[in-house]
Amino acid sequence: xxxxxxxxxxxxxxxxxxxxxxxxxxxxxxxxxxxxxxxxxxxxxxxxxxxxxxxxxxxxxxxxxxxxxxxxxxxxxxxxxxxxxxxxxxxxxxxxxxxxxxxxxxxxxxxxxxxxxxxxxxxxxxxxxxxxxxxxxxxxxxxxxxxxxxxxxxxxxxxxxxxxxxxxxxxxxxxxxxxxxxxxxx
Amino acid sequence: xxxxxxxxxxxxxxxxxxxxxxxxxxxxxxxxxxxxxxxxxxxxxxxxxxxxxxxxxxxxxxxxxxxxxxxxxxxxxxxxxxxxxxxxxxxxxx
Numbered sequence: 001x002x003x004x005x006x007x008x009x010x011x012x013x014x015x016x017x018x019x020x021x022x023x024x025x026x027x028x029x030x031x032x033x034x035x036x037x038x039x040x041x042x043x044x045x046x047x048x049x050x051x052x053x054x055x056x057x058x059x060x061x062x063x064x065x066x067x068x069x070x071x072x073x074x075x076x077x078x079x080x081x082x083x084x085x086x087x088x089x090x091x092x093x094x095x096x097x098x099x100x101x102x103x104x105x106x107x108x109x110x111x112x113x114x115x116x117x118x119x120x121x122x123x124x125x126x127x128x129x130x131x132x133x134x135x136x137x138x139x140x141x142x143x144x145x146x147x148x149x150x151x152x153x154x155x156x157x158x159x160x161x162x163x164x165x166x167x168x169x170x171x172x173x174x175x176x177x178x179x180x181x182x183x184x185x186x
Numbered sequence: 187x188x189x190x191x192x193x194x195x196x197x198x199x200x201x202x203x204x205x206x207x208x209x210x211x212x213x214x215x216x217x218x219x220x221x222x223x224x225x226x227x228x229x230x231x232x233x234x235x236x237x238x239x240x241x242x243x244x245x246x247x248x249x250x251x252x253x254x255x256x257x258x259x260x261x262x263x264x265x266x267x268x269x270x271x272x273x274x275x276x277x278x279x280x
Contacts, residue, residue, distance in 0.1 A: 037259060037263065039256050039259060039260045039263075041253065041256055041257065041260070045253050045256075046253075046257065048250060048253050049250065049253035049254045049256065050257075051250060052250040052251060052253065052254040053254055053257065059258070059261075060258070062261075063257055063258060063261045066261070067257060073256075073257070073260045075259075075260050075263055075264070077263055107271055107275065109270065109271050109274040109275070111270075111274065116270065118267050118270055118271050118274075120268070134264060134267050134268070136267045136270075143263060143267065145260070145263065145267070147264065
């Protein structure tokens with residue numbers, strides 16, 4: 001009976017990890033957090049949720065359109081009452097799984113004012129975006145998100161303008177880094 | 187023996203059944219019984235079915251609402267982080 005239960009749990013974990021593109025392993029932070037969010041929606045649940053999203057409400061209509069092409073959404077987000085509740089090792093154990101050639105970091109923003117860091121990683125398979133990872137940290141919060149599926153970067157840019165947030169225009173594709181300027185000879 | 191005793195004796199005296207009584211009893215015993223379900227039972231069964239279907243539908247609706255709230259929460263969190271990134275990139279570009 002115990003063996004069967006272990007096999008069932010193992011199969012469940014395997015199914016979850018198959019859908020999720022990298023492991024989170026952040027459960028130890030939940031006990032320290034003052035507020036935590038755990039979203040785990042596979043394709044079936046997304047389709048099911050889609051039936052309950054209204055086409056009339058603009059936010060829900062946008063969400064409904066976005067989840068249409070997704071295979072899953074997995075998010076763990078923690079907020080803490082004091083600084084230093086999470087360690088660099090927590091961030092590294094997630095970041096180390098986002099390896100080339102599948103994963104590539106498209107943007108990393110470090111804010112010294114708000115002490116907030118956000119990294120956006122994209123997973124490419126056969127020339128198509130098959131997933132996105134977002135790592136966002138500040139001294140009192142830790143968020144990891146994995147959006148699985150063929151998400152276009154345009155949709156992601158649109159996402160930033162929804163839910164009462166101001167839309168900020170960005171370039172459609174990241175421009176290659178300019179070559180360092182040659183110093184002029186005096 | 188008074189008249190009452192005589193009346194009782196006559197009423198309770200053994201009488202031979204009509205011809206074919208045995209066959210009729212045997213045939214009646216062989217016939218399948220049709221038990222009519224009282225209306226009250228039908229109502230109780232219908233109410234039970236309605237409650238079960240309603241509970242199932244209610245549970246499905248609850249799960250759908252929870253899933254919807256999770257999707258909206260996920261979109262809000264993701265949107266916030268991406269908006270932060272976009273704002274920083276736009277700020278850098280200016």
